[in-house]
Amino acid sequence: MNYTDILTSKFEPETTGTTIMAVIYDGGLIIGADSRTSSGQFVADRCADKIDYVHDRIFCLRSGSAADTQAIAKYVRYYIDAHAQELGRLPAVATAANLFRNFLYEYKDSLSAAIIVAGWDPYKGPQIFTLPLGGSVIEQKWSIGGSGSTFIWGFCDSNYKENMTLQEARAFVLHAVAHAMYRDGSSGGIIRLLNVTKDKIEREFIDYKDVPVK
Amino acid sequence: MIFNSEISAQQQHTTSPVVTGGSVIALVYNGGVVIGTDTLCSYGSMAEFKNVEKIAQVSKNTIYVSSGEFSDFQQVVKELAKIDRQALQYDDGVHPSPRDYGNYLARLSYKKRCKINPLYLQNVIAGFHNGERYLALVDIYGTYLESNFVTTGFASYFCKAIISNYWNENCTLEQAKQVIKECFKVLFCRDCRAHDVIQIAYVDEQGTHIEQPERVETKWDFNGFKTRANEKLHTQ
Numbered sequence: 252m253n254y255t256d257i258l259t260s261k262f263e264p265e266t267t268g269t270t271i272m273a274v275i276y277d278g279g280l281i282i283g284a285d286s287r288t289s290s291g292q293f294v295a296d297r298c299a300d301k302i303d304y305v306h307d308r309i310f311c312l313r314s315g316s317a318a319d320t321q322a323i324a325k326y327v328r329y330y331i332d333a334h335a336q337e338l339g340r341l342p343a344v345a346t347a348a349n350l351f352r353n354f355l356y357e358y359k360d361s362l363s364a365a366i367i368v369a370g371w372d373p374y375k376g377p378q379i380f381t382l383p384l385g386g387s388v389i390e391q392k393w394s395i396g397g398s399g400s401t402f403i404w405g406f407c408d409s410n411y412k413e414n415m416t417l418q419e420a421r422a423f424v425l426h427a428v429a430h431a432m433y434r435d436g437s438s439g440g441i442i443r444l445l446n447v448t449k450d451k452i453e454r455e456f457i458d459y460k461d462v463p464v465k
Numbered sequence: 466m467i468f469n470s471e472i473s474a475q476q477q478h479t480t481s482p483v484v485t486g487g488s489v490i491a492l493v494y495n496g497g498v499v500i501g502t503d504t505l506c507s508y509g510s511m512a513e514f515k516n517v518e519k520i521a522q523v524s525k526n527t528i529y530v531s532s533g534e535f536s537d538f539q540q541v542v543k544e545l546a547k548i549d550r551q552a553l554q555y556d557d558g559v560h561p562s563p564r565d566y567g568n569y570l571a572r573l574s575y576k577k578r579c580k581i582n583p584l585y586l587q588n589v590i591a592g593f594h595n596g597e598r599y600l601a602l603v604d605i606y607g608t609y610l611e612s613n614f615v616t617t618g619f620a621s622y623f624c625k626a627i628i629s630n631y632w633n634e635n636c637t638l639e640q641a642k643q644v645i646k647e648c649f650k651v652l653f654c655r656d657c658r659a660h661d662v663i664q665i666a667y668v669d670e671q672g673t674h675i676e677q678p679e680r681v682e683t684k685w686d687f688n689g690f691k692t693r694a695n696e697k698l699h700t701q
Contacts, residue, residue: 385483
């Protein structure tokens, strides 16, 4: 068996060609993602959930290699669980971001993973950390990622406002992700939204027929 | 600059940067050292992260900035923070001087260079210690150079002339800041990966001062620019 072939990826790796997004609003944050996992041109999973649970109020959005990001998220979920047990209170979002960052930085040569860590903690409220390919950590008020994000920078730059209400932020995320799915072949399917606040987590399933831009 | 070693089942040492910070300009002045950098981190050719504060205060009298791979910059900040923490274990009240940080970074960079796995950075360390100004450049290979002024990236091409003509090592803080701002105006005009919002920090006897980011004013409404039109060339 020719191991070099496998290692030099003659197989198209299964990736989350994707659109992911998180936006802080006045009181919490909204996370949005499409649902398409592609393996080259084939849609491997048409209703994936790219909003991964890390802790009760901490989520991560994955883009890049599905295998890499799932493996890392699994480790971080485990570490954060152990940490929270010992801490006795909710972990800081920055802690989760740093744990992801350590993986992405130390193994930067072997991984293809870009992650958005978004959540709420009692110390600093809602926070979003963008972790691009090399393993940097950049805190932002809103973040978009994945292959579909390239199509919506203009839309997002002109429509983002500080201190939006929940309804404004939800509409912003919904339309942005929809626009990205409209033009990106690697994004599609349904839209999953998640509202993270101090008191609760609210998931929303936007059926294909309700996606605003088709 | 991209180089790979043989692809193997183990680690590949691909060293092309992903998220990069722009030029850094640092000048010595009569009372200390001043550094300027812009607030942009680029993802290849895309200006992805626009409000990044890239000036790190490493100790009470030392600041550190670099251009190149941003994740490596963040890693170096962590490494430098370790030095002071470890020094506390000696419990003798001795803190690393700016030169100690510069030297450590040079050794670290050289070690990684020898393993063909560099910290993809041009590093600038500035400080003020025992009445003396300190400014050093440590490059991607671990080359260590102390001098009175330092530029990285495109600034090395465009700004050295401006610095030679308008700055001297005994100028005032305001004069030095003005030279830095002029340099960033030129960079914004001529460097694709530059941004016109810059941040300036200085170290003097009192310690480190990191200022808020500010936009530099560039002039675009020259008559020649406005009246220039291709139809003029091709019609009567």
